[in-house]
Amino acid sequence: MGWKDDEKVRAAVWEKSLARLQATALDAVLLGVTLLMVEFLVQAFSGRRGPTGLLLSAEQILDLLHYAWAAVGGLVLALLWNLFYRQVGSSLGRAWVRGVPEWEAPLEWTQTLRGWFTAVFIELTFFSGWLITELDLFTFLTKFGKAADIVRGLMHPSGAVLHEGLILLVQTIFLAFMATAFAIPIAFVLAFPSARNLTRNTLTARIAYTVARTFMNFVRAVEPLVWALIFISWVGIGPFAGVLALWVHSVAALTKLYSEQIESIDTGPMEAIAATGASALQVLRYGVVPQVIPPFLSFTIYRWDINVRMSTIIGFVGGGGIGYILKPRVDLGEWGEVGTLVLLIAGTVWLMDVISAKIRERIV
Amino acid sequence: MTVETAIRVENLGMVYPGGVRALEGVSLEVHAGEFLAVLGLSGSGKSTLLRCINRLIDPTEGRVWILGEEITGARGARLRGMRRQAAMIFQQFNLVKRHTVLTNVLSGALGRSPLLSSLLLSFPAEERQRAVAALDRVGLADRSTSRADALSGGQQQRVAIARALMQEPRLILADEPVASLDPALRHSVMRHIEALNRDEGMTVMCSLHDIDLVTRYATRMVALRDGRLVWEGVPAEFDKSTFKEIYGEDAQPASNTGF
Numbered sequence: 205m206g207w208k209d210d211e212k213v214r215a216a217v218w219e220k221s222l223a224r225l226q227a228t229a230l231d232a233v234l235l236g237v238t239l240l241m242v243e244f245l246v247q248a249f250s251g252r253r254g255p256t257g258l259l260l261s262a263e264q265i266l267d268l269l270h271y272a273w274a275a276v277g278g279l280v281l282a283l284l285w286n287l288f289y290r291q292v293g294s295s296l297g298r299a300w301v302r303g304v305p306e307w308e309a310p311l312e313w314t315q316t317l318r319g320w321f322t323a324v325f326i327e328l329t330f331f332s333g334w335l336i337t338e339l340d341l342f343t344f345l346t347k348f349g350k351a352a353d354i355v356r357g358l359m360h361p362s363g364a365v366l367h368e369g370l371i372l373l374v375q376t377i378f379l380a381f382m383a384t385a386f387a388i389p390i391a392f393v394l395a396f397p398s399a400r401n402l403t404r405n406t407l408t409a410r411i412a413y414t415v416a417r418t419f420m421n422f423v424r425a426v427e428p429l430v431w432a433l434i435f436i437s438w439v440g441i442g443p444f445a446g447v448l449a450l451w452v453h454s455v456a457a458l459t460k461l462y463s464e465q466i467e468s469i470d471t472g473p474m475e476a477i478a479a480t481g482a483s484a485l486q487v488l489r490y491g492v493v494p495q496v497i498p499p500f501l502s503f504t505i506y507r508w509d510i511n512v513r514m515s516t517i518i519g520f521v522g523g524g525g526i527g528y529i530l531k532p533r534v535d536l537g538e539w540g541e542v543g544t545l546v547l548l549i550a551g552t553v554w555l556m557d558v559i560s561a562k563i564r565e566r567i568v
Numbered sequence: 569m570t571v572e573t574a575i576r577v578e579n580l581g582m583v584y585p586g587g588v589r590a591l592e593g594v595s596l597e598v599h600a601g602e603f604l605a606v607l608g609l610s611g612s613g614k615s616t617l618l619r620c621i622n623r624l625i626d627p628t629e630g631r632v633w634i635l636g637e638e639i640t641g642a643r644g645a646r647l648r649g650m651r652r653q654a655a656m657i658f659q660q661f662n663l664v665k666r667h668t669v670l671t672n673v674l675s676g677a678l679g680r681s682p683l684l685s686s687l688l689l690s691f692p693a694e695e696r697q698r699a700v701a702a703l704d705r706v707g708l709a710d711r712s713t714s715r716a717d718a719l720s721g722g723q724q725q726r727v728a729i730a731r732a733l734m735q736e737p738r739l740i741l742a743d744e745p746v747a748s749l750d751p752a753l754r755h756s757v758m759r760h761i762e763a764l765n766r767d768e769g770m771t772v773m774c775s776l777h778d779i780d781l782v783t784r785y786a787t788r789m790v791a792l793r794d795g796r797l798v799w800e801g802v803p804a805e806f807d808k809s810t811f812k813e814i815y816g817e818d819a820q821p822a823s824n825t826g827f
Contacts, residue, residue, distance in 0.1 A: 475624050476662035476728070480735050481652030481679025489687050490675050494666040 223301050228286045230297030234325065235285075236278025241328040243269050248335050262336045293317050357539020358546060365541045368529060369548050376525035377552065379443050380511035383450035388504060390455045394420065395462030396488065402466065416459075423456035428514055432523045443524025450511045450518060457510075461503040462496070469495045505560040512556055516549055574600045574635060574739055574771040575621060581629030582616050582795075590616040591627070591795045598739075598773050603765045605786035606775040607814055613795040614775035618741045621773070622654045623647060635738060652679040655732035657761070659744040661724040665717035669708065669727050672716050673699040676734030702730040706760055722753035729760045733768075740764055742774035746781070754778070758785055779806070 247265045254260050260268075285295040293308055293316045313319030394416055396402055403413035432449035439445050474491035482490065519527020526545060533541045575598035582591040591613045598604050606614050619625040621632055623639055631640045639650045655676070663672045667689075674691045677698070681691060691699075703709045706726035711719060716727060725745060732740060742761060746754040762785055765772045776782050782789055783803040791799040791814040799810055 472658060472660050472662035473664050475619075476656065476658060476731075477664075477675060477678065479622055479624060479651060479654075479656035479741075480676050480731070481648040481650075482675070483648060483678075483683065485683065486678045486686055489689075490664055490667075490678065494664050497666070 224286065227295065227297035227301040228282050230300060231282035231285055231295045232275075232279045234278075234296060234321075235281045236274045238321075238325055238328060239274040239277050240269055240271065241332040243274070244332050244335070245328070262338050266336065296322060354539050354542075358543035360540050361544035361547055362538075362540035363544070365529065365533070365544050369526060369545050372519075372526040372529060373548050373552060375443055376515050376519070376527075376549075377512060379446050379515050379523075379525050380450065380508055383447045383454055383511050383515075384504060384508040386447075386451050387454035387458050387507070391458035391462055392500070394455070394459040395466055396492075398459055398463035399466035401469075401471070402488075402492070420456045420459045423452060424460065426453075428453040428518060429521060432518045432521050436522050441522040441524075446515055446518045446523030446525055449523055450514060453514075454507055454511060458503065458507055461507075462500055465496050465499045465503070466492060502564040505563055509553070509556045509560050513549075513553055572600050573633070574598045574602075575773060576633040577617075577621065577630070578632070579630040580617070580620055580627050580632065582613075582620060582625065582627045589795055591620070594630070594792070594795070594797050596790055596797060596800070598771060599788075600771055601765075601769055603762070603772045603774065603785060603787045605782040605789040606773065606792065607777065607779075607782060607789055607799075608775070608792035609815060610777070612792040614792055615743050616795075617792065618656070618743050618773065618775060621741060622651050622656060624656075648679060652735060653737050654739040654741055655735040655737040657725070657728050657732055657740065657742040657745045659747050661721070661728045661748075663716040663724055663727055663731075665715070667716055668712065669703065669714050669716055669719065670696070670699055670712040672727055673702055673712075673730045673734050676702075676731040679735065699730070699734055702733040703727070705733060705763075706730045721749050722757060725749065725757050726760060729757070729764070733764065738770060740770050740772045740774070742772065744775050744777065747777065754781065761785070779811075782806075 244265055247260070247268070248262075252260055254264060282295070282297070285292065286298060289295060289298055293311075294302075294305060296318050299318060308316065311319075313322070397409070397412040397416040398420060400413065403409040428449050431452050432445060435445040435448040439448065469492060473495070474487055477487045477491040515523065515525045516527040516530065519525040519529075520531045522528065526549060530542065530545045533545065575596075577594055577596050580591050580594040581589075583589050594613075594617060606617065608614050616625060620627040621634070621639070623632075623642070627640065631638060633639065634650050635653055637650060639647065642650060664675065667675075671689060674695060677691065677695050678686055681695070685691070700709060700712060703712055706729050708719075708723060708726055708730065711723065716724060719727065740761065745761060746757050749757060758781060761772060761774065764770045774786070776786075783806065786803055788802055789800075789806065790797060791810075793814055793816075799814055801810070
């Protein structure tokens with residue numbers, strides 16, 4: 205007895221209130237979103253017209269929703285539900301955080317408020333999603349005519365750009381290859397501090413984890429297209445800018461894939477190597493690296509494959525490769541020539557997919 | 569404390585981050601040269617106890633001495649130096665599956681190997697000879713170039729024993745070394761551990777749950793139940809009432825255990 209038990213009681217109380225807070229917060233978000241979706245649907249079906257006399261567009265309706273009121277309303281409803289959960293049954297948030305209580309466990313979803321709420325929430329999401337993205341089945345089915353031109357062009361590829369296309373295709377493949385190859389060593393080094401299971405023990409390791417993860421997520425969040433624009437103004441239009449853009453993005457993407465692989469290794473060999481008195485680097489070399497090399501290779505080949513596809517889009521904005529000559533043809537509506545280039549790209553992607561599948565099969 | 573004490577554990581306690589208490593107030597001594605068996609149901613804290621001794625797990629309470637030197641609180645090179653004195657053998661063998669058998673045995677020498685060349689998987693010629701000799705001891709010299717995962721379970725555990733031998737330790741910590749093996753192969757592995765104890769004078773601390781093996785190989789035994797030390801004695805003193813004490817009232821000794 206004594207202070208240790210007091211401490212335990214306090215910890216338990218703290219844990220309980222934290223769980224209650226999490227449950228209420230989750231409910232507040234769900235209920236708030238529900239209120240917003242209901243308001244959106246009411247507005248959409250009310251037939252209100254804008255200043256131009258036309259029906260309001262989805263963006264205009266989204267703009268005039270009462271977000272602050274929905275937040276307050278969601279919070280109030282969430283508080284009420286979590287306060288009276290014994291009378292009306294656990295809320296979704298409560299069930300998520302604390303589990304479904306025993307006295308509710310045998311009930312079907314139709315017998316609980318939580319079940320009905322979930323069903324309504326899913327329905328509402330689909331209805332408002334349909335309207336927010338302005339899905340229009342009628343137009344889709346009746347106005348194919350214009351697009352038929354393009355499809356016809358694609359089906360009748362013109363030989364005029366075949367020669368130029370093939371040359372730039374070679375450049376595209378090498379562009380993707382260089383970007384991938386230069387990304388490997390950096391991603392390999394960054395992957396270790398980015399793996400949670402290797403960075404739990406010391407403060408330095410935890411700081412390294414946070415820094416590596418933040419860096420990686422930031423770089424990954426920026427689209428390769430944006431990187432391309434940055435590097436084009438840095439080194440000028442051409443394949444070098446494309447290599448740099450794909451390189452930066454590949455470093456982040458490979459680091460993430462590699463580190464996830466490290467997180468899923470068998471810790472047994474690490475323990476065994478550590479028990480011999482080996483140092484941290486030796487534990488990594490013997491206990492971790494042999495386990496992750498085959499999946500690393502497989503991810504890397506997959507990344508090369510992705511980079512070939514991405515370099516087309518990068519080429520659109522001036523990053524070299526086949527995309528560079530594709531863009532003007534699209535703009536001019538030279539659909540036959542576009543068709544040739546698209547076929548070249550599709551063939552390459554297909555071929556790389558087959559080859560990379562074969563290689564991966566062999567290594568793993 | 570005299571040199572006759574190979575391992576000393578004092579008031580050891582371990583609470584895992586999730587709040588699970590695995591060990592509580594465990595104190596014991598392992599005498600130099602003995603074969604100490606650790607008994608207990610699964611979940612009684614045997615693995616945690618063994619891992620707290622070489623600090624693969626950091627205990628939350630208590631202290632541990634290895635060969636007269638305190639390992640709890642040791643860091644860096646000092647901790648690694650002490651780990652070298654205590655080789656570990658695992659239930660799941662824990663070999664590096666994609667490395668050859670020989671490289672796995674050589675990894676036992678990592679603690680005394682130069683860092684850079686060891687990172688390139690390169691070892692001095694005399695270490696390689698030692699590794700071949702260690703493999704020969706466990707009867708696997710002809711498999712040195714096979715990949716570790718090409719071997720059967722019993723063979724893999726013998727490679728792990730060769731790795732322990734390569735470490736040239738004074739203690740062996742073995743965590744259920746034969747629990748994943750076919751019963752017919754258990755003695756072939758246990759005999760090699762016994763040889764380390766008898767011929768090399770290494771002190772062995774080995775968790776086992778098969779009473780037959782305990783009485784056959786151990787010179788002394790301790791038992792854990794719910795993380796506490798509940799019994800200490802020699803195999804000859806072990807009887808039905810001890811069995812109940814360790815395994816609980818509901819437990820039945822297997823029919824072939826002789827109780």
